[in-house]
Amino acid sequence: MRKIRYHEQQPPAVGEAVEVAESILWIRMPLPFILDHINLWAIDEGDGWTLVDTGIKMPNLQRAWEKLLAGPLSQKPVRRVIVTHMHPDHMGLAGWLCERLNAPLYMTAEEYFVGRSLTLGRWDKAPPEIMAFFKRTGLSLAEQELVDKAGYGHFADTSLPPPAAFCRLRDGMTLNLGAQTFQVKVGRGHSPEHACLIRPHDGLMISGDQLLPKISSNISVHAMEPEADPLAEWLDSLAEMAQLSDDTLVLPAHGLPFYGAAVRAKALIAEHEDRLNTVRALCRTPQRAIDLLPHIFKREVVGRQILLAAGEATAHLHYLRERGELTFEDDADGVRWFSVPSS
Ligand SMILES: [Zn+2]
DSSP, X not given: OOOOEEOSOOOOOTTOEEEEETTEEEEEEEOSSSSOEEEEEEEEOSSSEEEEOOOOSOHHHXXXXXXXXXXXXXXXOEEEEEOSOOSHHHHTTHHHHHHHHTOOEEEEHHXXXXXXXXXXXXXXXXXXXXXXXXXXXXXXXXXXXXXXXXXBOOHHHHOOOOOSOOEEXXXXXXXXXXXXXXXXXXXXSSSTTEEEEEETTTTXXXXXXXXXXXXXXOXXXXXXXXXXXXXXXXXXXXXXXXXXXXXXXXXXXXSOOEEOHHHHHHHHHHHHHHHHHHHHHHTTSOBOHHHHHHHHOSSOOOTTHHHHHHHHHHHHHHHHHHTTSOEEEEOTTSOEEEEOOOO
């Protein structure tokens, strides 16, 4: 199988920027997770900058932005801030940055409204409909208690509310950024309406989390929309990515810039298909989402990771359920068991 090929440019230090392609600066910010960084981009419009993504809400990132604004970005004004999707590592500082720069925010509507609402709602104890979702996945009573005690709606810990107004990005629209033209390509499954930016004249793509070189983006059913089927949307989006030319330089939010978008998209599709096959085989006897974890994840799932992992397992179960390959039954304790229907 063909492999992706990395661009030769190495990442910049925090607070610095390097040109990775014609008129595009690469910026890196730290993240306090196992995934320890995010890539951000500054597009040179000729007489100004467009920033793409902002980093998570942490004081050291604001200091890094100040260093960039006093250094490599200092010669021209920032004309706008584009956020690919509402996850805190991407949207977290948009509220501060747009105000600090007096620049408008550009996002798709679903990302903006979901992101904005998540920064506003908070519960000290998890609401019953949220607890019901985790119970259905088969979490132990001790794990359920942890969810309950932690409360629900911690989004604002890592993301500021975005600005009160925004400019809407739509799938397929052309964005004129000064001297440059980009096209918006929407992908779904990882988040509601994720925007990628494609520069048609050289095929370059700022991919956000829609196409990453090493890791597989999280595709989860979330407690907020417990019957969703995000994996179908994700696989559709990857199938579109698999049409891209091998010459496309992909600028991902995590990892290194690379060539080989189609190769990578196909490898990710194959990874999910493997997992789906595992789930099909396991469900010959009834399974809860939680039962799948040791079979579909290579790494051991520890601590609070179990919540995301349960959501990701549920995404695979729902994909098969929506295609008629699995049925389910809720037991007296509210736990959901999925199985291959008896013929
Ligand atoms: Zn994301």
